[in-house]
Amino acid sequence: xxxxxxxxxxxxxxxxxxxxxxxxxxxxxxxxxxxxxxxxxxxxxxxxxxxxxxxxxxxxxxxxxxxxxxxxxxxxxxxxxxxxxxxxxxxxxxxxxxxxxxxxxxxxxxxxxxxxxxxxxxxxxxxxxxxxxxxxxxxxxxxxxxxxxxxxxxxxxxxxxxxxxxxxxxxxxxxxxxxxxxxxxxxxxxxxxxxxxxxxxxxxxxxxxxxxxxxxxxxxxxxxxxxxxxxxxxxxxxxxxxxxxxxxxxxxxxxxxxxxxxxxxxxxxxxxxxxxxxxxxxxxxxxxxxxxx
Amino acid sequence: xxxxxxxxxxxxxxxxxxxxxxxxxxxxxxxxxxxxxxxxxxxxxxxxxxxxxxxxxxxxxxxxxxxxxxxxxxxxxxxxxxxxxxxxxxxxxxxxxxxxxxxxxxxxxxxxxxxxxxxxxxxxxxxxxxxxxxxxxxxxxxxxxxxxxxxxxxxxxxxxxxxxxxxxxxxxxxxxxxxxxxxxxxxxxxxxxxxxxxxxxxxxxxxxxxxxxxxxxxxxxxxxxxxxxxxxxxxxxxxxx
Amino acid sequence: xxxxxxxxxxxxxxxxxxxxxxxxxxxxxxxxxxxxxxxxxxxxxxxxxxxxxxxxxxxxxxxxxxxxxxxxxxxxxxxxxxxxxxxxxxxxxxxxxxxxxxxxxxxxxxxxxxxxxxxxxxxxxxxxxxxxxxxxxxxxxxxxxxxxxxxxxxxxxxxxxxxxxxxxxxxxxxxxxxxxxxxxxxxxxxxxxxxxxxxxxxxxxxxxxxxxxxxxxxxxxxxxxxxxxxxxxxxxxxxxxxxxxxxxxxxxxxxxxxxxxxxxxxxxxxxxxxxxxxxxxxxxxxxxxxxxxxxxxxxxxxxxxxxxxxxxxxxxxxxx
Numbered sequence: 001x002x003x004x005x006x007x008x009x010x011x012x013x014x015x016x017x018x019x020x021x022x023x024x025x026x027x028x029x030x031x032x033x034x035x036x037x038x039x040x041x042x043x044x045x046x047x048x049x050x051x052x053x054x055x056x057x058x059x060x061x062x063x064x065x066x067x068x069x070x071x072x073x074x075x076x077x078x079x080x081x082x083x084x085x086x087x088x089x090x091x092x093x094x095x096x097x098x099x100x101x102x103x104x105x106x107x108x109x110x111x112x113x114x115x116x117x118x119x120x121x122x123x124x125x126x127x128x129x130x131x132x133x134x135x136x137x138x139x140x141x142x143x144x145x146x147x148x149x150x151x152x153x154x155x156x157x158x159x160x161x162x163x164x165x166x167x168x169x170x171x172x173x174x175x176x177x178x179x180x181x182x183x184x185x186x187x188x189x190x191x192x193x194x195x196x197x198x199x200x201x202x203x204x205x206x207x208x209x210x211x212x213x214x215x216x217x218x219x220x221x222x223x224x225x226x227x228x229x230x231x232x233x234x235x236x237x238x239x240x241x242x243x244x245x246x247x248x249x250x251x252x253x254x255x256x257x258x259x260x261x262x263x264x265x266x267x268x269x270x271x272x273x274x275x276x277x278x279x280x281x282x283x284x285x286x287x288x289x290x291x292x293x
Numbered sequence: 294x295x296x297x298x299x300x301x302x303x304x305x306x307x308x309x310x311x312x313x314x315x316x317x318x319x320x321x322x323x324x325x326x327x328x329x330x331x332x333x334x335x336x337x338x339x340x341x342x343x344x345x346x347x348x349x350x351x352x353x354x355x356x357x358x359x360x361x362x363x364x365x366x367x368x369x370x371x372x373x374x375x376x377x378x379x380x381x382x383x384x385x386x387x388x389x390x391x392x393x394x395x396x397x398x399x400x401x402x403x404x405x406x407x408x409x410x411x412x413x414x415x416x417x418x419x420x421x422x423x424x425x426x427x428x429x430x431x432x433x434x435x436x437x438x439x440x441x442x443x444x445x446x447x448x449x450x451x452x453x454x455x456x457x458x459x460x461x462x463x464x465x466x467x468x469x470x471x472x473x474x475x476x477x478x479x480x481x482x483x484x485x486x487x488x489x490x491x492x493x494x495x496x497x498x499x500x501x502x503x504x505x506x507x508x509x510x511x512x513x514x515x516x517x518x519x520x521x522x523x524x525x526x527x528x529x530x531x532x533x534x
Numbered sequence: 535x536x537x538x539x540x541x542x543x544x545x546x547x548x549x550x551x552x553x554x555x556x557x558x559x560x561x562x563x564x565x566x567x568x569x570x571x572x573x574x575x576x577x578x579x580x581x582x583x584x585x586x587x588x589x590x591x592x593x594x595x596x597x598x599x600x601x602x603x604x605x606x607x608x609x610x611x612x613x614x615x616x617x618x619x620x621x622x623x624x625x626x627x628x629x630x631x632x633x634x635x636x637x638x639x640x641x642x643x644x645x646x647x648x649x650x651x652x653x654x655x656x657x658x659x660x661x662x663x664x665x666x667x668x669x670x671x672x673x674x675x676x677x678x679x680x681x682x683x684x685x686x687x688x689x690x691x692x693x694x695x696x697x698x699x700x701x702x703x704x705x706x707x708x709x710x711x712x713x714x715x716x717x718x719x720x721x722x723x724x725x726x727x728x729x730x731x732x733x734x735x736x737x738x739x740x741x742x743x744x745x746x747x748x749x750x751x752x753x754x755x756x757x758x759x760x761x762x763x764x765x766x767x768x769x770x771x772x773x774x775x776x777x778x779x780x781x782x783x784x785x786x787x788x789x790x791x792x793x794x795x796x797x798x799x800x801x802x803x804x805x806x807x808x809x810x811x812x813x814x815x816x817x818x819x820x821x822x823x824x825x826x827x828x829x830x831x832x833x834x835x836x837x838x839x840x841x842x843x844x845x846x847x848x849x850x851x852x853x854x
Contacts, residue, residue, distance in 0.1 A: 368741050
């Protein structure tokens with residue numbers, strides 16, 4: 001296969017990675033934007049989405065399509081409930097103090113991860129894709145389901161945009177993000193908003209995981225990489241900026257996917273991690289971010 | 294005429310589109326007590342923050358005792374003799390009053406002077422009449438007294454220029470009276486620049502007044518001149534002050 | 535701090551150290567090994583405490599300094615056959631230089647950004663140990679050569695495979711680390727550090743060079759953490775990527791918070807408690823890291839000052 005088709009394949013793979021990363025990172029970005037907290041357990045919400053998807057689809061061994069749909073609905077809901085409880089029981093009691101929240105979400109990370117180890121086990125387990133659709137390109141065959149992931153991510157992002165810009169809930173979230181105190185003065189229950197946003201952010205990560213688990217196995221340690229990548233995306237895209245997050249996710253997902261095809265994945269991660277650290281050092285609000293205060 | 298101790302040339306501080314300080318030429322004589330007044334949002338605190346080095350300059354120069362200190366970091370300006378008290382009281386709440394002041398005396402030693410800790414601490418405590426509260430945790434004091442601790446810390450630095458940002462806010466009338474006496478005593482050894490909203494205090498203490506409005510100097514003169522200035526009155530009334 | 539209080543804490547420190555020293559004659563061999571590990575990790579935590587407890591900066595990437603010391607020393611013995619004492623120094627210097635670079639870069643950031651920046655730099659370090667696996671042994675790590683399992687110093691031979699030798703070397707390092715901590719805390723430097731922790735803006739406006747002070751604390755912190763790492767690798771005879779991973783960064787945060795950030799003996803207590811808890815739990819389940827999560831949340835919700843910090847606040851205000 002020539003370089004052209006190889007590059008095309010790399011771009012397709014990159015787009016798939018970018019799609020999953022975009023949905024995951026937007027979840028993290030929303031939480032940071034509205035609540036001003038960094039959720040280090042975000043990757044574990046992703047992992048739980050995949051793990052729950054495995055459990056749910058194993059209930060329908062003869063009908064992977066049905067199993068998949070059930071997983072797509074139920075898994076994020078379960079994760080949303082866990083996230084909601086975590087916010088109410090723990091984060092709220094810390095008054096969302098930035099450093100304390102990070103420590104608490106680190107603790108949450110360990111609890112969720114080890115719970116998955118206990119109930120799910122240490123092995124990677126596969127989930128059947130809902131359908132088989134082999135696309136015949138002139139140079140190679142390609143799994144059509146991956147294109148569905150890309151389409152699903154676009155639909156989800158349009159949905160989030162619509163929610164934030166055109167609905168009352170979105171307006172309430174944006175108001176709380178802009179000025180918590182004023183929002184409270186206008187009668188908005190900011191604590192409920194926080195819990196809802198935290199749940200919603202976790203649900204987005206879970207949905208992304210359910211989408212990707214048929215082509216990538218579920219494993220109790222799979223949350224770390226999405227977490228670090230999401231961090232990188234949110235920081236480079238600008239803390240608190242949703243459009244920036246989407247642009248950065250596409251760029252980083254693409255480049256990570258492409259670099260991993262041509263070079264070593266470890267090197268790709270090293271470079272992007274180092275870049276993001278330097279971005280934070282030089283421009284503490286990310287490249288596109290709005291200045292705080 | 295007294296020597297000029299502090300001078301600014303075309304000082305500017307922009308926050309994006311907001312021109313907080315918009316080209317201020319300012320000149321302060323040694324031994325003066327100068328008050329800076331102006332309606333809310335005039336740029337008073339931003340202006341003194343620029344002088345103290347707490348915020349970087351967008352354009353213009355600051356010259357202190359003949360030296361261009363525009364790019365000098367804040368702590369070096371303190372070592373050159375500029376002391377600044379915060380608009381919102383900013384002390385060490387967990388330390389006692391005496392420990393707070395000792396910290397300031399320690400800061401004084403950063404200038405290389407030989408210092409008698411006990412004597413300096415006591416002197417500062419006596420000046421603000423807080424000697425009897427020396428061993429109380431600063432965070433437990435009434436707000437007015439915390440402000441006095443802040444002033445005492447400024448004193449303990451033995452500054453050449455003392456900048457006070459709304460020092461009488463939150464003080465009772467008798468505390469304000471004592472404060473004015475204190476300032477007059479300090480001005481024997483230091484130049485004083487104070488931001489004030491309390492006109493009585495300003496009229497009592499200030500040798501001269503600078504009025505800022507919208508980041509620019511509106512007027513400068515003696516208290517009598519400023520009191521009679523129609524533009525100043527308009528600026529205050531216009532913004533609902 | 536009055537001389538009387540300093541003296542009282544000094545006595546307490548001596549008593550604790552003597553008791554610790556005597557343990558080797560009293561407990562069975564297995565525990566001697568465990569206590570050695572605890573003491574070495576405590577040096578790591580003491581280094582971490584310099585930054586978190588004394589200055590108030592929470593780093594999420596301190597494993598990079600532990601690993602710098604570990605690999606610095608280990609690789610010198612493995613690839614260049616350098617004797618253990620010199621290799622130890624090499625590890626220490628590696629960590630110190632790394633602290634200088636990282637300090638300069640990361641101290642420009644505040645609070646949350648600082649946490650993320652240190653996390654990221656540390657992750658780069660971890661990935662480097664994997665990427666250069668030819669030199670470092672990657673995930674599997676390297677067993678240090680036979681020549682590195684003993685050394686000569688002042689005419690005596692130290693056999694690092696002997697638990698008693700290891701115990702006393704670790705003890706010696708812990709003693710030095712605690713002594714440095716103590717003398718910093720009672721010194722003028724210590725007061726400036728505390729002032730920066732309590733109110734950075736105020737401290738700057740009293741004429742103190744806050745950045746320089748923070749960098750100094752950062753250097754102490756990285757160097758001591760690195761010394762812990764170098765000792766850990768040399769005493770154990772093994773270096774591996776796990777020690778550079780996020781897990782070690784989080785664990786040292788946990789140890790320090792649990793024992794009491796800003797206290798002198800807190801790190802030691804935190805390490806001792808957590809290590810014992812983890813060891814006990816790992817006999818029962820593979821998911822023993824669960825306790826790390828639970829303890830972190832309990833601490834942050836109800837005991838942010840940690841054990842010694844809470845004791846100091848409620849009953850013993852003179853405790854350092």
